[in-house]
Amino acid sequence: MPAVHVLPSADQPSAASMGGSGVGYRLTEDQLMLRDAVRLLADERIAPRAAEIDRTASFPWDVKDLLATHDVLGLPFPVEYGGVGGDLLAVCLAIEAISRACATSGLILAVQELGALPLLIAGSDDQKHRWFPDLAAGRTLIAFALTEAEAGSDAAAVRTRAVREGDDWIIEGTKRFISQGDVADLVAVFAATGSANQRHRNLSCFIVEKGMPGFRSPRVEHKMGIRGSTTAELAFDRVRVPAENLVGEEGEGFSIAMQTLDRSRPGIAAQAVGIAQGALEAATRYARERRQFGRPIGEFQLIQGMLADMDAATEGARQLLYKACTEIEAGSPDAARWSAMCKLVAGDAAMRVTTDAVQVLGGYGYIDEFPVERMMRDAKITQLYEGTQQIQRLVVARSLLGGPD
Numbered sequence: 001m002p003a004v005h006v007l008p009s010a011d012q013p014s015a016a017s018m019g020g021s022g023v024g025y026r027l028t029e030d031q032l033m034l035r036d037a038v039r040l041l042a043d044e045r046i047a048p049r050a051a052e053i054d055r056t057a058s059f060p061w062d063v064k065d066l067l068a069t070h071d072v073l074g075l076p077f078p079v080e081y082g083g084v085g086g087d088l089l090a091v092c093l094a095i096e097a098i099s100r101a102c103a104t105s106g107l108i109l110a111v112q113e114l115g116a117l118p119l120l121i122a123g124s125d126d127q128k129h130r131w132f133p134d135l136a137a138g139r140t141l142i143a144f145a146l147t148e149a150e151a152g153s154d155a156a157a158v159r160t161r162a163v164r165e166g167d168d169w170i171i172e173g174t175k176r177f178i179s180q181g182d183v184a185d186l187v188a189v190f191a192a193t194g195s196a197n198q199r200h201r202n203l204s205c206f207i208v209e210k211g212m213p214g215f216r217s218p219r220v221e222h223k224m225g226i227r228g229s230t231t232a233e234l235a236f237d238r239v240r241v242p243a244e245n246l247v248g249e250e251g252e253g254f255s256i257a258m259q260t261l262d263r264s265r266p267g268i269a270a271q272a273v274g275i276a277q278g279a280l281e282a283a284t285r286y287a288r289e290r291r292q293f294g295r296p297i298g299e300f301q302l303i304q305g306m307l308a309d310m311d312a313a314t315e316g317a318r319q320l321l322y323k324a325c326t327e328i329e330a331g332s333p334d335a336a337r338w339s340a341m342c343k344l345v346a347g348d349a350a351m352r353v354t355t356d357a358v359q360v361l362g363g364y365g366y367i368d369e370f371p372v373e374r375m376m377r378d379a380k381i382t383q384l385y386e387g388t389q390q391i392q393r394l395v396v397a398r399s400l401l402g403g404p405d
């Protein structure tokens, strides 16, 4: 019998690539209660609104208020600043439960977390005291503005500039595709403060407040899915921002943005898992009720095969997501890989599961009398934002092979 290697050697995979630090997860009583409570809230109060939110493509302020009233928007914020102090898994459980009913509504919590993460990661105590209590209570909303027309996947190519003038910074430029940018009270804006050849030391992060002269949202996009989540262009016409609104140090912006995405991508994976679960349940219900050839279509093995694959894909994505949350929360040095992997797998699962759900419903899947066509349109965005699936693969491959940042 060949010897079993017990000592790591240079050509063996690292612990990270073999399943992480060994940190396991099991949902705690509190997490289970949270998941069930949010699911009930979503079933009773959000699901009945989902089709209308999609049809009218307007931001659902009533759902925002509902999530605020039930402290769901407080989950990402520390208790000392008025938040609930939920960990990453708790936030993702809530996003998943809401997205199962309505992906637009799940994104309200995901974006509140995304926008606040630069402050959570690099904000001063003063900044947290100043902004977190209102954000945690859902009295205010915050957005995250990195993307520009010429800076999508290549985030370091940002052209919006911030120039120091006395005690202030003057911001000039335009951001594109900013979720909830037009309805937010605060926006974490990434602007160039150095020179282009500094690349990853070129950006800084600022909090721009609604009402600051020169800051406006000239347009909102017309979209395929998540139609109630407004996607805004933001214009900064010499916006004067006080120095105390700089988040972290000058030049730290790119690093803050990347650390933010490492923690926020699981939220998009959670949205994807929620969408897939919603579609699976709708298709299963339909397969029980719809009769063709004198019996329920669920009795046909080809339909059963599709449902089984949908269930396995959804559950597989969910387990990877929960594991990734646990690894990231435990401070894994491989956080970027876990975060990218769970979004990659969950986004692809959501796309496939929702497409198959439409197939299970046949022609009825294609019309808006049933929710699966909306879910299929909503699923697509999870393969695109917070880094496309191609970018997630690059992140995972870089973790395996090494390479430039």
Ligand SMILES: Cc1cc2nc3c(=O)[nH]c(=O)nc-3n(C[C@H](O)[C@H](O)[C@H](O)COP(=O)(O)OP(=O)(O)OC[C@H]3O[C@@H](n4cnc5c(N)ncnc54)[C@H](O)[C@@H]3O)c2cc1C
Pocket: 143, 144, 145, 146, 147, 149, 151, 152, 153, 154, 176, 177, 178, 179, 180, 223, 231, 381, 384, 385, 386, 387, 388, 389, 390, 391, 394
């Ligand atoms: C609805 C919506 C909401 C959004 N919300 C926000 C938000 O709140 N804040 C924010 O800052 N941004 C937001 N975005 C922007 C989003 O993150 C970007 O659209 C995304 O990162 C891709 O950038 P891009 O659209 O410019 O595509 P591009 O970068 O132009 O990519 C085009 C294609 O090329 C591929 N590609 C690019 N580079 C590589 C490479 N190196 N290797 C292989 N393939 C590559 C991509 O995968 C893609 O298939 C949002 C976008 C949408 C559509």
